[in-house]
Amino acid sequence: MAIEVHGVSKRFGDFVALDDVSLTVPDGSLTALLGPSGGGKSTLLRVIAGLEVADSGDVRIGGESMGDVPARKRGVGLVFQHYAAFKHMTVRDNVGFGLRIRRRPKPEVTARVDELLALVHLHGLADRYPSQLSGGQRQRMALARALAVEPRVLLLDEPFGALDARVRAELREWLRRLHEEVHVTTIFVTHDQEEAMEVAEQIAVINEGRLEQVGRPSDLYESPANPFVMGFVGPVNRIGESWVRPHDVELLLDRREGTTEALVDRVVRLGFEVRVTLTLADGTALSAQLTRAEVEELELEPGQIVHVRPHRSTVFSPA
Amino acid sequence: MRADASRLGLRTVALGYLALLLVAPVGLVFYRTFEHGLAPAWNSVTTPEAQHAFWLTIVMVAIAVPANTLFGIGFALLLERTRIRGKAILNALVDLPFAISPVVVGLALILVWGRDGWFGGLHWQVIFSTPGMVLATIFVSLPFVVREVAPVLREIGTDQEEAATTLGASPWQTFWRVTLPAIRWGVAYGVILTTARALGEFGAVSVVSGKLAGETQTLTLHVEDRFQAFDLTGAYAAAVVLALLALSVILSMTLLDRRRKDA
Amino acid sequence: MSPPADSAALQLPGRASRGPRTSAGLAAPAGALAVAWLSLIVLIPLAAVVARSLDGGTGAFWHAVTAPEARAALKLTVLVSLAVTAINIATGTLIAWVLVRDEFRGKRIVNALIDLPFALPTIVAGLTLLALYGPKGPLGISVAYAWTGVVLALLFVTLPFVVRSVQPVLIELDRDMEDAAASLGANRFTTFRRIVLPNLVPAITAGAGLAFARALGEFGSVVLISGNVPFKTEVASVYIFGRIESDAIGSAAAVSVVLLVFSLVLLAGVSALASRWSRYAR
Numbered sequence: 001m002a003i004e005v006h007g008v009s010k011r012f013g014d015f016v017a018l019d020d021v022s023l024t025v026p027d028g029s030l031t032a033l034l035g036p037s038g039g040g041k042s043t044l045l046r047v048i049a050g051l052e053v054a055d056s057g058d059v060r061i062g063g064e065s066m067g068d069v070p071a072r073k074r075g076v077g078l079v080f081q082h083y084a085a086f087k088h089m090t091v092r093d094n095v096g097f098g099l100r101i102r103r104r105p106k107p108e109v110t111a112r113v114d115e116l117l118a119l120v121h122l123h124g125l126a127d128r129y130p131s132q133l134s135g136g137q138r139q140r141m142a143l144a145r146a147l148a149v150e151p152r153v154l155l156l157d158e159p160f161g162a163l164d165a166r167v168r169a170e171l172r173e174w175l176r177r178l179h180e181e182v183h184v185t186t187i188f189v190t191h192d193q194e195e196a197m198e199v200a201e202q203i204a205v206i207n208e209g210r211l212e213q214v215g216r217p218s219d220l221y222e223s224p225a226n227p228f229v230m231g232f233v234g235p236v237n238r239i240g241e242s243w244v245r246p247h248d249v250e251l252l253l254d255r256r257e258g259t260t261e262a263l264v265d266r267v268v269r270l271g272f273e274v275r276v277t278l279t280l281a282d283g284t285a286l287s288a289q290l291t292r293a294e295v296e297e298l299e300l301e302p303g304q305i306v307h308v309r310p311h312r313s314t315v316f317s318p319a
Numbered sequence: 320m321r322a323d324a325s326r327l328g329l330r331t332v333a334l335g336y337l338a339l340l341l342v343a344p345v346g347l348v349f350y351r352t353f354e355h356g357l358a359p360a361w362n363s364v365t366t367p368e369a370q371h372a373f374w375l376t377i378v379m380v381a382i383a384v385p386a387n388t389l390f391g392i393g394f395a396l397l398l399e400r401t402r403i404r405g406k407a408i409l410n411a412l413v414d415l416p417f418a419i420s421p422v423v424v425g426l427a428l429i430l431v432w433g434r435d436g437w438f439g440g441l442h443w444q445v446i447f448s449t450p451g452m453v454l455a456t457i458f459v460s461l462p463f464v465v466r467e468v469a470p471v472l473r474e475i476g477t478d479q480e481e482a483a484t485t486l487g488a489s490p491w492q493t494f495w496r497v498t499l500p501a502i503r504w505g506v507a508y509g510v511i512l513t514t515a516r517a518l519g520e521f522g523a524v525s526v527v528s529g530k531l532a533g534e535t536q537t538l539t540l541h542v543e544d545r546f547q548a549f550d551l552t553g554a555y556a557a558a559v560v561l562a563l564l565a566l567s568v569i570l571s572m573t574l575l576d577r578r579r580k581d582a
Numbered sequence: 583m584s585p586p587a588d589s590a591a592l593q594l595p596g597r598a599s600r601g602p603r604t605s606a607g608l609a610a611p612a613g614a615l616a617v618a619w620l621s622l623i624v625l626i627p628l629a630a631v632v633a634r635s636l637d638g639g640t641g642a643f644w645h646a647v648t649a650p651e652a653r654a655a656l657k658l659t660v661l662v663s664l665a666v667t668a669i670n671i672a673t674g675t676l677i678a679w680v681l682v683r684d685e686f687r688g689k690r691i692v693n694a695l696i697d698l699p700f701a702l703p704t705i706v707a708g709l710t711l712l713a714l715y716g717p718k719g720p721l722g723i724s725v726a727y728a729w730t731g732v733v734l735a736l737l738f739v740t741l742p743f744v745v746r747s748v749q750p751v752l753i754e755l756d757r758d759m760e761d762a763a764a765s766l767g768a769n770r771f772t773t774f775r776r777i778v779l780p781n782l783v784p785a786i787t788a789g790a791g792l793a794f795a796r797a798l799g800e801f802g803s804v805v806l807i808s809g810n811v812p813f814k815t816e817v818a819s820v821y822i823f824g825r826i827e828s829d830a831i832g833s834a835a836a837v838s839v840v841l842l843v844f845s846l847v848l849l850a851g852v853s854a855l856a857s858r859w860s861r862y863a864r
Contacts, residue, residue: 325770326684329676329679329680329684330680330684330686332676333673333676333677333679333680333681334680334692336673336676336677337677337692337695337696340734340737340738340741341695341698341699341738341741342695343714344710344711344713344714344715344738345698345702345710347710347713347714347719347720348706348709348710348713351713390616390619390620392612393612393613393615393616393619394613394616394617394620396608396609396612396613397609397612397613397614397616397617400609401609401610401613403613409617409620411850411853412620412624412625413620414849415624415625415628416624417792417795417796418795418799418842418845418846418849419628419799419842419845420798420799420800420801420818420819420822420838420841421799421801421802421819422799422801422819422820422822422823422826422838423631423799423819423822423838423841423842424627425826426631426822426826426831426834426835426838427627427628427630427631427838428627429826429831430627430630430631430633430634430831430835431626431627431630436630437626437630454623457623458623458624458627461620461623461624490608491608493608494608512700515700515701518703519701519702519703519704519705519706520703521703521704521705521801521802522704522801522802522805522819522823525801525802525823526823526826538703539703539704539705539706539802542703542705542706542709543705543805543806546709546806554709555709555713558705558706558709558710561702561703561706562702562706562710565698565701565702565703565706566698566701568701569694569695569697569698569701570694572694572697572701573690573694
């Protein structure tokens, strides 16, 4: 089901959490809400789920306005950053909760729970309690619990935020594959641009309660709408009025057309990738991303003077 | 080593203080009760007055504890799950019974429910009768469940309840299936504290009871009555019954504490 | 498992006050009932005491609380409560320290025993103290019918407050701080006085405040051991009790209000201090 958000605003006292946000999430897509913490993306998710009432605006799921529909009747599956596991229930009872609330016959509940536990690879752990599971297992249980009631849309609020880096990477990959299998319209909130780029088909960047840009990951990276988006989806340098990605900074040993002089401050070798920090004549700091081969050819050393020029830069018209 | 000597010294002072203040007096009453065997003690606690006092105490507990448990859970939900104004004031008001002398509690009830009281025109015998004693017991044991449940509600947060809601649970289902199981040890602890206070209340009940032996005497009042009648055996025996109840309260608190920490 | 630091910042504006709480459907009516119950049981009766104390005007109020016997009772109450609080600050801190930092057999039992004064009915507490320290006690010493008896009874019932308030703080206290002080050459006493004690002051104050409020109003444990001699061992609660028995309700109400104001001012002061200190904590 498609999700449409029209002109949603929400304040908490003096704090503006959402400022006239409109967004369409196509049916069956996997969309990321990306932005810094406190920027409003979780609030938007909670408004869609019905856990928060917007001050103005409308949310539609599958074309139907959710204005008067309480959270429990919206058919959304919600997954929380800290799992929200029912601690006093086994994994099986957690996953079957929504079905039991709907008074489905017992054999049906058992069968469906088994199916879902297999889907999230927890079939051996059905009788454990959440406290006996790892963080990643708890989050998969939470996902199975949300999917059990066959939600019309699936909402994930920083689902991997509390997990360590390795488990995060695993679960990202797994979420992508799961989405291909289940194909339910999915929105997930993250403040990690790499996570959003890697998992999502569409990214909506939200900052200070406003929607900055919506698009495919490559669109956002290649043609960001403003400096904020450009800076948020990847590292960026500012030279005068233009913005340059570190990998678009070219270093030369001799002066050529369009080059500027710069002093090499530091050369950090990270294996294949080498990061070079430089200072321009006017004092602007600049970082460049080069390959090992390039650096070896230039024989870069701190204290050296080089000539830089951007391959490619972006100039934003003043807003 | 000197350090160990000072540690031992502090330990001796602390334990000595506890022994002289708590253990020796309570121990002596146990000894006095049973020094002539079980029979005299048994006879004193099975007089009709003593039995009646025991049952009346049970009635107090049986009414005050459920009432304050329901109140406590409701009030804790109000403090932790709503967005009303003036929560700080409500939070302070609920602690009032801890700050008030039991005698003042009794006086307050007389002024409201007594013959010339604010609600005296209702022609309902409250003061010098069981209802007044029940009200006094409820008053003094009111805050315990709130104080135990509110912090637990705050700690578990709202995620689990929100998860239940998005899974289709109604507020009532969410409460019974998610919130209540999550706060159960806090509720249990509060119930134990409420029970202990309800069993043991003396001052407030004393003021509103009229102290009619065999009618409006709880166990604590019975202890005083026996003491004033120079029936030390009777006073000690009833005191031992109450002390045993207190010890079982402490035992359950200790056991529950471990459950709470595991949970 | 602690949330990442950035999500804590995220929660500040939103989580403190957010949308339709899932149990709000229940919390609102349940809360309304609870407030009505609180009013009926506690607030209306207390209002009645205040109203009754002013029935005869402020003159009558003043007359009632300055009557010689009332003044003597209030003075004794405040003095013994102060003494008991001071003793509790020392012994309570000591006991808490021993329970947290010392190891000995039976510590768990001693720890459980601290709650005995909370669980034991006050009249039983008074009776047991009288059995040991009364005229017929086996020790041959008697504190009955003297102000020392009142102090003893109050020490019994207020024992847990300072201990239970200091104990958790002492458990949480970072021992690295003490090790650091020791490594800088401080001896054990200096370490305690300069490092541990300042960290315990808020907890000690909170416990002492509760103990003081409890002592001000205590009745059951005092009534047997004090003998209730006017001008000598009669505390305020016993005086009020006597006034009620003699049907001098107005004067009972007036002294009750004084007692009430004392303990409310005290507790408000303690909680104001606590909220000020909590800003520096951690």
